[in-house]
Amino acid sequence: MAPDASILSTLNPPQIEAVTAADGPVLILAGAGSGKTRVLVHRIAWLIQQRQVAPHQILAVTFTNKAAREMKTRIEALLPFNLQGMWVGTFHGLANRLLRTHHQQAGLPAAFQILDSADQLQLLKRLVVDLGLDPKEWAPKQFQWMLNEAKEQGHRARHVDPEVDYLQRQFVRVYVAYEAACERAGMVDFAELLLKAHELLLENPELLAHYQARFQHILVDEFQDTNKIQYAWLRLLAAKHQGLFAVGDDDQSIYGWRGAEVENIRSFDRTYTEAMVVRLEQNYRSSGHILGLANHLIEHNQDRLGKALWTDTGDGELVTLYAAYNEVDEARYVLEQIQLHYARGVCYQDMAILYRSNAQSRLFEEQLLQANIHYRVYGGLRFFDRKEVKDALAYLRLLSNPNDDAAFERVVNRPTRGIGAKCLNAVKSLANETQKTLWAAAKVLIGGTVLAARSRQALSKFLHLIETLQQEGQALPLPACVEYVITQSELQRAYDKEPPDTAASRRENLAELVNAAAQVDADEGDAMNVFLSFTALEAGDEDDAPKDSVQLMSLHSAKGLEFPLVFITGMEEGLFPNNRAFDDLAKLEEERRLCYVGVTRAMATLYLTYAHARRLYGEVKYPQPSRFIEEMPSQHLQQMTDEQIRPAVYEDDIMLPFELGQRVAHATFGEGVVLAFDAHGQQMKAHINFSSVGLKWLNLEYAKLVALS
């Protein structure tokens, strides 16, 4: 057997074309379930084995740590080589690596800390107040959003035009103050990692030349999700060899709202005119009906590169559509079907309930709980985001870098040690006045007389504690140091006031943190900094007892996963597509892609459900079925009309005076069509589209409507 046979023998013709493509720019349009990871992994194996490319000449980039890990393991399984020098990681992980290695050229301290979104928001809150802005009027959230968007676009504060409007002017002030604070404290947020890594290469030609020469092959996963700066970084690195191998699917671009530019993938063959484009359209996941439905749905998008999935495994089952009375009935129905399929031999873990917004999970959870069925809700708190874990990490960050303001503020009075708001405000305002970090300002204050003696004492004790821990911790191996810091900080004292079970769980999580520290590879540089980066960049998934449990998650989190049985719930106008997408075609198309992603998660069985009435924010809404349902061809669908007796709609059961879609006449507005109902207590309103005046909400108590045939 030829050596390449093992690498290529399991692939279909387009996959082989992709894997064996020439060195130049390549774009692989990989439809859902078409084996894109397989192509990436085999491409790398083929490069190494057939083209004699050295592992260290390869760079492979993903978005999630999970994807990076999976790629690494699969390559290792395929090749008996030592893959040491190969760079496989997330955009953020690789940027972090570059910045740690070349921190001097990047203008960063060796122990720079990574700010997560919560730290970032906290800092912005402080800065907004410091700048004399009322956080009520100038929401720090808003600035956070603007800040990250600007950075994703590659814009520094100096690139933002303050003259656009008043908000923009304030934003520039905040941005400038934020950048200064981060620089003083040696803190870098997620977007900053990418932006700085890009600038590092741009501003250091010899460094750039080095990496450009080194990385002959750059492979990118989920290319449709790259933002401007990520793509710029890739193009820059690939400028010499042009060995860009991008894999993605424009139809699965669902993160436009986070800065992802679908345009990157859409215009790839215009950016690189010599690029080779390969389409992977054979699907190995779903049955024919599911794929047919998905294909027709996505056809309704104007803006796409175009692709049609097919399978040779047959039609399979029809997709079931269920119209529920209300959201309770919807959950009840889903549970019923789950039990039915379980009885037929489908494991719970092979079933997924998908929804547009996380709040929808509650009803399903209640049903499953009642039925005593295990379930797992995705998208909860990351392990490293837990309060107690973040507290402990803040201490560690302070040891590594006392100037880390975010960490300082978090733990200066946790557990309480008599450093109240007044004392802390004094530190903050001095820091603000003198443009120093909180640590430096605190140092000054304990030597002066501004503070009351008691506060000065308390603050001084805290600074001493950190310094002592710093010195003594240095002598210890990392896990022992973490443990030492946890005990010496007396953090548990703060938790012991909480209910006993939470206190106990916090204790366990802190023990788990020590465990996590023990896993760190100490040989790559400073163990503490490696660990701290890790906790910022990795989710720290808790793979708790893998019980057989039903999977609950948002449609977004479902991307990349597959399940034999899938429920897509809440298929209603306003919910899915979300009402905020109504007036924007681009957003609406992204919603449709999200639906496409959901549909293509299903392997054998797919249910779509919607409710005629839904309680949302305490109000009962009467939404229309999602337009996406109408866009699905009926030959793939079966309507499920459950004739059993069902629970009453709601206690305050409301009779609808008209059918939806009923033509009605109004004395002044003329003729129109009833589109929706909305009830506020006893008052019922109807949304009517009049041919003369357009859309109107009318209160049925007063409006005299006459039904027309």
Next chain:
DNA sequence: TGTTAATAAATTTTT
């Protein structure tokens, strides 16, 4: 300084 009452906000989240 910790608890309570009022008030506002409520897509989606790979890092």
Next chain:
DNA sequence: TTTATTAACA
């Protein structure tokens, strides 16, 4: 309706 955040209070 639920949830989080903030202001007022004992």
